[in-house]
Amino acid sequence: MKNIKLLMTSFLMLAMLVSSCSPDTYSLDAVTDKSDIQYDIVQDFSADSGGNTVIMTNKTPGVVLTWDYVTGKSSKASQTVKYAFKGDYTIKISAVTGGGIVELDPVTISVTDDNLNYVNDPLWTALSGGVGEKKSWVLDNGRYGMAPGAMSFADPSSVVEWGNFTPNWEPEGNAISSTDADMHWGRYMTFSLDGGPFMTIHETNGTTIENGNYFLDINAHTLTTTGATILRPDNYIANANNWNNEIKVLTLTENQLRIAIMRTNSEGPWWYIWNFVSKEYADNYVPPVTAPVYDEGFNPTFAPGELLTMLTGGTGAGRVWNLDGKGNPIDWIGKGKGWTTDASSSYNWGWNDDWTAVANNSWIRFDQWGGKLNYTRSQNGVVTSGIFTINTETSEINLGSETLLHSGDSWMNPTTNVIKVVKAFNTDYLQKGIWFGTSYDASKEEWFVFHYIIP
Secondary structure (H helix, E strand, O other), X not given: OHHHHHHHHHHHHHHHHHHHHOOOOOOOOOOOOHHHOOEEEEEOOOOOOOOOEEEEEEOOOOOEEEEEOOOOEEOOOEEEEEOOOOEEEEEEEEEEEOOEEEEOOOEEEEEOOOOHHHOOOHHHHHHHOXXXXXXXXXXXXXXXXXXXXXXXXXXXXXXXXXXXXXXXXXXXXXXXXXXXXXXXXXXXXXXXXXXXXXXEEEOOOOOEEEEEEEEEEOOOOEEEEEOOOOOOOHHHHHHOOOOOOOEEEEEEOOOEEEEEEEOOOOXXXXXXXXXXXXXHHHHOOOOOOOOOOOOOOEOOOOOOOHHHHHHHOOOOOEEEEEEOOOOOOEEEEEOOEOOOOOXXXXXXXXXXXXXXXXXXXXXXXXXXXXXXXXXXXXXXXXXXXXXXXXEXXXXXXXXXXXXXXXXXXXXXXOOOOEEEEEEEOOOOHHHHOEEEEEEEEOOOOEEEEEEEEOO
């Protein structure tokens, strides 16, 4: 019993000791007084007599300073800025300390002369139109032959730098998942070198939405903006937190601008590549007149009697046709162009083993016997026949009560008795066969076709 009392007493004393050693409240470090933060902002008059070169240096260990120097922002310990235009520039400084963010007194420096050498470069000219000029840019809608659309994607491990990048995916038109309302087609951004590196964002009617400044680093190939942000869709704004600072410039020519932003949201890192064309180029763009490209043999024309001879072999003759199961048996020919190359192109949701079996043991025959145009179908050993006719104006073949070959209950089974010769080869049909269209989707200008060949 005595031992139990001693043990309980020890527990109580330990509890009191722990309680007396635990703080009642917790607090952050005291806020650093701004007078304790040391830095230099110096104009290098030996580099520029007008004071265009400004060197900003953080001299306080353990504190990160952010410099907002009008034409850009930086958190580097030492940042050199070269102002091309004369004027007063107010540099705002904020310090990140253990006690929180401390806003320091802004510093205004005066630049007394222009030094346009800092912006007299082909890249500055490509972006802004040159000294004393301004130039506007719009998101690429994919109709100018430069990019498929406004946005491209690149894997975060990909090399994405000036003149060296390969997008993984480039959707057409809108950025993926964006509506036309998100895209704000018609808005434009203007970069100016008229009195300063000014940037403005405009509504379609020219109304100014944002005003700011920008800086183009021609060596690092980066673009920094303040007060105004590059055009991008509404639904992408929350996906990244670095829309303004040292944006990668990938391409910059007279008519094209491509930049890269790293996605920073919970989806994980990924390169967003934004594609722009100059507004002047877009406003004056005239698409080149090009002849449409069609598959060989598409929409054929025939001399009188030529299609009938092709199908039957001639008067008093007949010709057997097989479904091309070992080659390219089916296709969707949209606007004159097919996409399948062989049976594997649509296997197993389209062409399948059942269809292969049909192709191996079934056939159709057109003949001109007994003064009639006869059509015969041998479907897995079951033979049926009827009369066919040809509409020479439309290259359509009416099989009467018959159809082309079937395969069980396949969704591809032709249900029409009128088939269209969609592709044919007037002189090479013995080797290349003929493509029969069994259905047409007018909205896509697309035929579903079967390929028959002479065995």
